[in-house]
Amino acid sequence: MRFYKSKAWRETREQVLKRDNYECQECKKQGKVSTINPNKHKSLDVDHIKELDSHPDLAHDMDNLITLCIACHNRKHNRSYKSWSRKPNKWEDDEMW
Template sequence: MTGAEIRLLISTGSIERFYNDRKWRNLSKKIKRRDNNECQMCKRRGRYSKAQNVHHIKELKDYPEFAYEEENLESLCISCHNEEHPEKLEKFKKKEPKFMNEERW
C-alpha cells in the first residue's frame, strides 16, 4: 500500500483495511520478533510487559509514507499503546472496549 492509498483509506474511514492487509500483518509480526515480544515503552521504564500492538511512532495519519518503516515502528503493550493514543481511548471507552485488544492503530 502506498502513502497515497493509506491517506485515501483514512479519509474514507476504512483504515482497518490497512491493518488487515497481509503486508502489515507480516511486518508487525517481524517488529514484535525484533523487539523480543516485549513492550518497548515498559522496557525504557525498567519494566517488562508482553508486546501486544505495533505502534507507528510518527502517526499513520500524519506520515502514511512511513507506514512500513521499521524505525518508525515499535512494539507496545496495550496500556502503553493507549497512552500514546489518548484521544482514541476516550472514543473506544464509550463504545467498544474489546477493540483495545486488536491491532488497529
C-alpha cells in the same frame, strides 16, 4: 482498518514484534517487563511513532514502528477505559418494588 488487515502489514507487524523480542519497549525503558499474555486475545500492539494518517509513506518503515503493550499504547493516544462512555441505563432511576 483495511490497511491493518493486509498481508503486508501482518508480515511487517510480525517482524517488529520479533525485533523487539515480543516486549513492550516503553515498559522496558521503565525497568518493567510486558510480554505476550496468553490469556488475552491481544496484549501487544505495533505502533506507528509518526502517525499513519500524516505519514503514510512510513507505514512499513521499521524505524517508525515500535512494540507497545495495550496499556502503553492507550496512554500514548490518551485513551482510557474510564473515558469510554457507556450506554445510558433507562431503568437506572426506576423504582424497585
